[in-house]
Amino acid sequence: MFDLKTIIKAKTIDQAVKLLIENPDAKLIAGGTDVLIKLKQGKDGYARLVDIHDLEALNYIRFDDEKNILIGSGVVFSQIIQSDIIRDTIPMLCEAAKSVGGPQIRNIATMGGNICNGVPSADSAPSLFALNALLVIQREKGVRQIPIADFYKGPGRVNLNQGDVLIGFKITRDNYQGYKGCYYKYAMRNAMDIATIGCAVSLKTKNHVLVDYRIAYGVAGPVPLRCHATEQAVLHQAVSNALVDKISETVENDVNPRTSWRASRDFRMNIIKELSKRVTKEVFKRAGEKL
Amino acid sequence: MTNQKFRQIAFSVNGRQQTLYIDIRKSLLEVLREDLGLNSVKQGCAVGECGACSVLVDEVLIDSCIFLAIWADKKEVRTVEGEAKDGKLSKVQQAYVDEGAVQCGFCTPGFIMATTSFVEQHQGEKVTRDQIKKAHEGNLCRCTGYQNILNAVEKSTDN
Numbered sequence: 001m002f003d004l005k006t007i008i009k010a011k012t013i014d015q016a017v018k019l020l021i022e023n024p025d026a027k028l029i030a031g032g033t034d035v036l037i038k039l040k041q042g043k044d045g046y047a048r049l050v051d052i053h054d055l056e057a058l059n060y061i062r063f064d065d066e067k068n069i070l071i072g073s074g075v076v077f078s079q080i081i082q083s084d085i086i087r088d089t090i091p092m093l094c095e096a097a098k099s100v101g102g103p104q105i106r107n108i109a110t111m112g113g114n115i116c117n118g119v120p121s122a123d124s125a126p127s128l129f130a131l132n133a134l135l136v137i138q139r140e141k142g143v144r145q146i147p148i149a150d151f152y153k154g155p156g157r158v159n160l161n162q163g164d165v166l167i168g169f170k171i172t173r174d175n176y177q178g179y180k181g182c183y184y185k186y187a188m189r190n191a192m193d194i195a196t197i198g199c200a201v202s203l204k205t206k207n208h209v210l211v212d213y214r215i216a217y218g219v220a221g222p223v224p225l226r227c228h229a230t231e232q233a234v235l236h237q238a239v240s241n242a243l244v245d246k247i248s249e250t251v252e253n254d255v256n257p258r259t260s261w262r263a264s265r266d267f268r269m270n271i272i273k274e275l276s277k278r279v280t281k282e283v284f285k286r287a288g289e290k291l
Numbered sequence: 292m293t294n295q296k297f298r299q300i301a302f303s304v305n306g307r308q309q310t311l312y313i314d315i316r317k318s319l320l321e322v323l324r325e326d327l328g329l330n331s332v333k334q335g336c337a338v339g340e341c342g343a344c345s346v347l348v349d350e351v352l353i354d355s356c357i358f359l360a361i362w363a364d365k366k367e368v369r370t371v372e373g374e375a376k377d378g379k380l381s382k383v384q385q386a387y388v389d390e391g392a393v394q395c396g397f398c399t400p401g402f403i404m405a406t407t408s409f410v411e412q413h414q415g416e417k418v419t420r421d422q423i424k425k426a427h428e429g430n431l432c433r434c435t436g437y438q439n440i441l442n443a444v445e446k447s448t449d450n
Binding site: 001002003004006007032033036037040053054098101102103104105107108190191192 | 295314315316317318321337338339340342345351352353354357358359361362405408424425426427428429430431
């Protein structure tokens, strides 16, 4: 049994917002793969829940009129993997979704929960960073959109106030069209494991020159992060092996991995540098570039 | 917030309609085992890693240990108990027997449901060993070394 006091089902997004405001110590539960485990561990603060599990209004993957991709926060990883829209436009997010847990978890864990729990190892986060995803958040007084880069405040802490509900993600057309991307998860095992390092690269080339380059990591710091200095340093340079080497050298200054029981800082740094090469090379290949 | 500790749920379990008055704190695993006596559903890790508690909810494979029982309201649940029909094992169950894919048996009901879900999703398709592994990565077995299980899944998908 879970140490629950109350759980109230919200039938609409507005009702979820209202219930959260009326009950200042209540938290949201969607897929439950994190919240229920915290409850089981006896963690404080989860005894009162507002239930948005299976809320239809949060379950969609579609284009809007401007061909921006909209993903509901209640979409589960299996839906991402099976979505034609995602596979055709941002396959890196499919790769991220496939790397999560096992089928049982992918069938119930939501995109929204993966981001809202604020962990640095969230598999969807590096891809969403590389895609400049916007988070659509409903609050009492309307809807706001914030870039994912402004969402994480620290380990386990995100930019949400009581009464805010992440309702979806928006990836604008200019952030995916013409881009190629890849996500690679390095973990100790091939299945059911947490990322030691996750790396996402999204880039655009023109006449064999990099016109945009984005590289994002999970577990390379207290929150998922982009390597802005590296990205600036390689812009407008010709695609080459030397460029790939340069990326792996500069990326070191953009990250700050820690030592934990899972892996040491040095080991993680080694993986970060290696993945920058491997993933960038893979994306060059996908973009039809030859090295 | 209302202090409602119990709630009525109506759901179908292995094709039989059930209406239960349940404690809101219970997992689906606990309701299936304790209220309905379906002891094929095993609790292994209790945190969604081992898959021993796998069941199908509206044909979707989930870990029932981290699924609130109240979420099963108006849904259809399938466990191993409902797989054999008229005293005859399902094709998946028979394949596990034929391939010697069962040793201690604790993980087997969860595996059978994972395989059943996989087989039903890939009817008429040729599947690879890699697909089989990927579809069973959420189930742990500490006895068999997996080879006989993989063989059984392969046999279940034979057309």
